[in-house]
Amino acid sequence: MTQLLLIEDTPSLQMVYESVLRGAGYDVVSAGTAAEGLQHFRKIRPLVVLLDLMLPDRSGQELMCDFLELEPETNVIVVTANGSINSAVEAMRNGAYEFLLKPFNEQRFLHAVENALADGARARGQRPRHTTNDALISTFVGSSSVMQEVYDRIRSVSRSMATVFITGESGTGKEICAQAVHSTSHRASGPFVPLNCGAIPSDLLESEVFGHLKGSFTGAIVDKPGAAAVADGGTLFLDEICEMDLNLQTKLLRFLQTSMIQPVGAPKPHKVNVRIICATNRDPLEEVRRGRFREDLYYRLHVVPIHLPPLRKRGGDVVEIAEVSLSQFAREEGRSFHGLSDEVKSLFRNLSWPGNVRQLLNVLRHVVVLNDGPLVTLDMLPIELHHERERLASPFAPGATVEQAKPHITLDGLMGMTLAEIEQLVIEETISRHGGSVPKAARVLDVSPSTLYRKRESWAKTGKNGA
Structure with missing residues (x-):
């Protein structure tokens, strides 16, 4: 017989749950309050707790946290009304094993208990690691x-x-x-x-x-x-x-x-x-x-x-990942690489990495296969990264705003142009730098895509479209 702890403050529901569980061969200890439930828990240390989140003397969420602090391998199945699904989801995020929304059928109820007991027995048997x-x-x-x-x-x-x-x-x-x-x-x-x-x-x-x-x-x-x-x-x-x-x-x-x-x-x-x-x-x-x-x-x-955040939002992780992966690839390919040059580190931190970690790994594999260290230098990088490096040096690099670009613009190249021509130059160059994507360019220029579409349509009608 396996001992379960049931905490339910509604007497009629408590009787129903007890009847179903005992009919399935389980030994059940019941409580109607949080205080009584905690007392039973300390005494029997059950594998599984069935916990109503709405208790008269205390929050079921808080009680669950106490259980898991005392016995981390306990599987808590939270039970709540259909209108409180947010509470059930929050309990899952805090460590609950499963949730049941009232009303639920007997099969669903017993299946949740069966799974929780099986996983709980496995966990206590192998004392799973608490990973860091x-x-x-x-x-x-x-x-x-x-x-x-x-x-x-x-x-x-x-x-x-x-x-x-x-x-x-x-x-x-x-x-x-x-x-x-x-x-x-x-x-x-x-x-x-x-x-x-x-x-x-x-x-x-x-x-x-x-x-x-x-x-x-x-x-x-x-x-x-x-x-x-x-x-x-x-x-x-x-x-x-x-x-x-x-x-x-x-x-x-x-x-x-x-x-x-x-x-x-x-x-x-x-x-x-x-x-x-x-x-x-x-x-x-x-x-x-x-x-x-x-x-x-x-x-x-x-x-x-x-x-999972994109690589461009992970700061120094890009260099950390690159160094660990470089060491691994060098061992696999029999190369003598042991690090990245300062220029490569700086470039890696500033690239947009549209392909994220997968792209970074492909770049490093390319470098290791075709070169033999000891440092990864700029000349070893694939050609597409050099193109990206050139775009970074451009006043209209992807992600740059017009304000950020201003210090890099030379007036000599703009003198003699009308304001409308300068506007068209900026818009078309920004769209080009973003692979022809009007929505991306609109985000950089802080305007709506419809504004850019409208302007380009106007330029096309007057024969001034520079796209």
Whole structure:
């Protein structure tokens, strides 16, 4: 018999929960107040606590924090009314294992308890590490303040079953972040299964996620377990989640609610114990507004958000990452590099890095393969970085404002031009420096894109378009 602690102040609900749990073979200790619940907790140290967030004598959030301070491996399932979902999400971010919104069905209730007990027993059995930056550095490199916030968020969700939603530009390391969440959790010994939703044709994605049986469709020559089944006991990472077909989004939502999967061609579903982490380089709320992503699925997935900052916002991290990666690549390629020249460090700090960390790693690999140190110098860098360096020296470099550019403009080149001609020169040069993107140029010039479109249309009509 496994002992659970139930804290629910409504007598009728307490009786219902007790009946369901005992009917499933669980030993339950109940309390109606926070004080009584804390007293029982200190005595029995349960693996799992079922906690109503609305208690008469104290905040359920505060009580949960006390539990986790006393016994960090305890899995707390918070229970709250449907109108208090924000409180449940906040509890998940503070370390709750799972949340249940009233009313919920018996199957959902027992499944949450079963998963929490399984993960709790595994955690107490192996006494999982409480990771610090040292463990995270094995995958992430960087000590900037923005990355410290990312590390803190990863550690805060390590004991939870909460779905993690990672956002960030392409190349910022979203899969590395997902692996870090997995490796610092109680599921670290289980599988980590990544699936790129944008790289698989929509007609095959359902089979990739949920599996299929032999003969269920043309080409299904053998039974195939889907990623959700392979990830049983571990973590399923759904990258580029916003690329998922709307019909499959419906099935994913059902899976999240029931933990049941039904392979294509299978007569009935079966249950798996999987934690979901997803990621996208798009704005998920914008995808919801455009009707490309289900709103109910968004709120089910967007429990613990983690945003990875672009490399250009990480300060000195770019040099730190470059030096660590340079050392690794030099070992792999048998080269004698041991650092970056001061000029290269300065350039790296000032580049915009549109491809983020992925671009930086490609640059360093290029340098190491074609050169042999001992320092990375400017002449070793690929040609595209030299073009970027030239743009940085230009008064109309990407990201520069007109005010920032003024000290670099020589009047000799502008003398004799009308104010309208100077305006057109500035606008067209800024658009050109941003790859022809009018919206990007508008942000730099601090005007609306419609203003630039209108001016260019006017110039085209008068034959003065310099684009």
